[in-house]
Amino acid sequence: MAMTLLEDWCKGMDVNSQRALLVWGIPVNCDEAEIKETLQAAMPQVPYRVLGRMFWREENAKAALLELTGAVDYTAIPREMPGKGGVWKVVFKPPTSDAEFLERLHLFLAREGWTVQDVARVLGFQNPTPAPIPDMRAEMLNYILHNVIPPLVESIGYRKLTLFSGRDILGPGEETFDPWLEHTNEVIKEWQVSDVEKRRRLMESLRGPAADVIRIFKTSNPAITTAKCLKALEQAFGSVESFRDAQVRFLNTYQKPGEKVSAYVIRLEPLLKKVVEKGAIDKDNVNRARLEQVIVGANHSGALQRLWLTAVAEGPTPNLFQLLVQIREGEAEEEEAEAVLLQLGLKGPL
Structure with missing residues (x-):
């Protein structure tokens, strides 16, 4: 309306x-x-x-x-x-990508005391023979071409963040903090732009109390980094779970009936990440902690999976990718064996 x-x-x-x-x-x-x-x-x-x-x-x-x-x-x-x-x-109506490009270029030029006509004149678009460029203007032009234009071009069509406000009752398109933070960290890694541009894009996704938190921090520290903005939001809206609570939740998460071991490992990973963030597990021991919990928490149905888990436990500790590859291979072998048994008219676990 x-x-x-x-x-x-x-x-x-x-x-x-x-x-x-x-x-x-x-x-x-x-x-x-x-x-x-x-x-x-x-x-x-x-x-x-x-x-x-x-x-x-x-x-x-x-x-x-x-x-x-x-x-x-x-x-x-x-x-x-x-x-x-x-x-x-x-x-207000969000500007189109072309309009946003021109708007932000005009904004930058206005701050520097320049106009689009100045840039055109320096580039020689208004004269048959370009006039010599004064050193100061040549330096300014070089700065615009290398530091202003590329981020503006890269910003067109970039993957945007979902919305977060910090309110108890979510508005249209808004998410709760933990899913929003996870998505934000993932997307920010994709952006090949300056931290200033990342912070601007982050602010686009904030509403209400969340936006107020960052505005307050920017007032006291105008050069606040994107990482510190996210840290401030986590302190204001993140979980207050202690490192002990996070550790207990991780150690008491088991494979569900009917759930594949590979799916269990993927579901376990965010809990492991939280435990590491809380300092309950050292980063150097992440792979060992993951493997031990999988061995303890998985329902080792099938002789092939039991043999596979024993081999993994005795060999070098795999990282997440290596672990998932080995698990998927074991699951594929077991499914193939079960298919053979069904064809022979035999039923039941291996």
């Missing part, structure tokens, strides 16, 4: 909907001065002008339409802001 209102309002005022914000949830008794003060406090770095206000009957509250008047860092636009009567919500 809010997005539809934004688009319809923009059409009625001949405004580009991708250059507009809709702020709603404003109490009816909130006057113009209070609205202005709230917007300035929540978006000090965002250039805008208020185009109009209206009463939104379905929400029994006011809504305001804002037009962006300059280059904007969209990560600086909050989805929610504290205001009179509670939380005011902000809706």
